[in-house]
Amino acid sequence: MLVNRRKFLSLTSAGLASTVVSCSVRSIESDALAAGPVDSMESFAKVIREARAGDTIVIANGRYNGWSADLDRRGTSKRPVTIRPESAGGVVFTGRSHFSISGSYVTVDGLRFEQCDFEQNLLDFKRSDHCRIVNCVFENSGGERAAIGISPGSRKNRITDCRFTNIAARCVNLQMNDDIYEHGAPIGNVIHNNHFQDIPQKGANGREAIKIGTNQPTYGHVVVGTIVEENVFDRCDGEAEIISNKCAGNIYRRNVFNQCDGELVMRGGANCLIEGNRFFEGSGGIRLCGTGHVVKDNVIVNSRGTGIRLYFGMTKKQGGHYQAAGQCLIANNTIVNAKRAGILVGDRRGTDEGQGIQNVAPEGNRFLNNIVTGSTGDLFLVDHAPGNLVAGNLFFLRGDAIVSSPGDDPIYADPLFRDPESGDFRLSEGSLALESDPVKGASLPGPRLGSGE
Numbered sequence: 001m002l003v004n005r006r007k008f009l010s011l012t013s014a015g016l017a018s019t020v021v022s023c024s025v026r027s028i029e030s031d032a033l034a035a036g037p038v039d040s041m042e043s044f045a046k047v048i049r050e051a052r053a054g055d056t057i058v059i060a061n062g063r064y065n066g067w068s069a070d071l072d073r074r075g076t077s078k079r080p081v082t083i084r085p086e087s088a089g090g091v092v093f094t095g096r097s098h099f100s101i102s103g104s105y106v107t108v109d110g111l112r113f114e115q116c117d118f119e120q121n122l123l124d125f126k127r128s129d130h131c132r133i134v135n136c137v138f139e140n141s142g143g144e145r146a147a148i149g150i151s152p153g154s155r156k157n158r159i160t161d162c163r164f165t166n167i168a169a170r171c172v173n174l175q176m177n178d179d180i181y182e183h184g185a186p187i188g189n190v191i192h193n194n195h196f197q198d199i200p201q202k203g204a205n206g207r208e209a210i211k212i213g214t215n216q217p218t219y220g221h222v223v224v225g226t227i228v229e230e231n232v233f234d235r236c237d238g239e240a241e242i243i244s245n246k247c248a249g250n251i252y253r254r255n256v257f258n259q260c261d262g263e264l265v266m267r268g269g270a271n272c273l274i275e276g277n278r279f280f281e282g283s284g285g286i287r288l289c290g291t292g293h294v295v296k297d298n299v300i301v302n303s304r305g306t307g308i309r310l311y312f313g314m315t316k317k318q319g320g321h322y323q324a325a326g327q328c329l330i331a332n333n334t335i336v337n338a339k340r341a342g343i344l345v346g347d348r349r350g351t352d353e354g355q356g357i358q359n360v361a362p363e364g365n366r367f368l369n370n371i372v373t374g375s376t377g378d379l380f381l382v383d384h385a386p387g388n389l390v391a392g393n394l395f396f397l398r399g400d401a402i403v404s405s406p407g408d409d410p411i412y413a414d415p416l417f418r419d420p421e422s423g424d425f426r427l428s429e430g431s432l433a434l435e436s437d438p439v440k441g442a443s444l445p446g447p448r449l450g451s452g453e
Helices: 014-018 039-051
Strands: 034-038 055-060 063-064 068-071 080-083 091-096 098-101 106-109 112-116 122-127 131-134 138-149 158-160 163-174 190-192 195-199 209-212 227-229 232-234 241-245 251-253 255-259 263-264 273-275 279-280 286-290 295-297 299-301 306-309 329-331 333-337 340-345 366-367 371-374 378-382 390-391 392-395 417-419 424-425
Touching: 034 039, 039 055, 039 068, 098 106, 131 241, 340 371, 378 392
Parallel strands: 034 055, 055 080, 063 091, 068 098, 080 106, 091 112, 098 122, 106 131, 112 138, 122 138, 131 158, 138 163, 158 190, 163 195, 163 209, 190 227, 195 232, 209 241, 227 251, 232 255, 241 263, 251 273, 255 279, 263 286, 273 295, 279 299, 286 306, 295 329, 299 333, 306 340, 329 366, 333 371, 340 378, 366 390, 371 392
Antiparallel strands: 417 424
């Protein structure tokens, strides 16, 4: 899998400078303004108010503390309103800065944010549509809110090619509250090809790298259709949930997790797709609550805990603090050397964290055609959760590993990975997993898995 982690600084100084015209000069031919470079919050606010579709606002190189502005402009798909630095990496915002993006087709490109206090969301999609945050850097910052917020009514915005380093807060937070009844759900937003790294541990809830949704007992059924894809997470240790899903219809695909203390978590919600993700040397892999999720083609290697686990809940239907996992499909995943369990169906049975006892078993889930190998722990364990289908999985036991719940038609064989020591978990010719119908394990298009270095 190829993940370009350095697009966020792809602009060149020459390319930026070539478009800069003196402040407030409008081209007769294109009717487009290249405004800047501006160097004060007041001058920035003035050119924002005057900006039209196709205009570019350039901020002079420098460090700026405590800027605040509402980017309420209307561009078009071919002529966005763009805000960018004089040269790549040349503009740094610090302190309690806050930018509300409330227009259409507005692009914030190539800004840096350092040592910021997130008293408010630093950048906030506020009922915006088709706006973009691209090539931006967020580092050495934190607070009670998030680096980027996505509010109800925000539609089809994109966060792309950004870097988040040492953020002592949530990096991206899509919020759900009763505003959805007035402004609509935040639908169709995309978080693509970003790099999240070195997120420090909090020791409590509230430091997910990405949180999609709020209060799943109330809003878990709301379909928002967020796509989180091709991001890299390195040493994201903020809390137990690296990504937390609390609503419906979202896609989490082709992300890479390296040495993270946490999991990709369906905290609730319904009908999400978790596909083609890669986990290496972390504390866990994927955790499921909620209903109708599809988990396929994921690879989880050397987890210190479990590969995939399904929780007991307080309720079978939406409404409990934890909703038992139900009607999910877990198929064609490859799990290698999970220390506690490769797949665990029925975790946290009888637990009471003050929100009720988790005594409702996961039910109606299907576990088909997975490959689970290991030398310790239980490769497949169903713990007091009998109403699930386990069939056609391949197990390769080494050392002290056991399989407590093999299910129907198991295969016990070496899957013949091509070069597992080098991270190549494709199947070699002659593998029973490859020759089976249907094929077992994850579909791997490339020769090597890794962080995209």
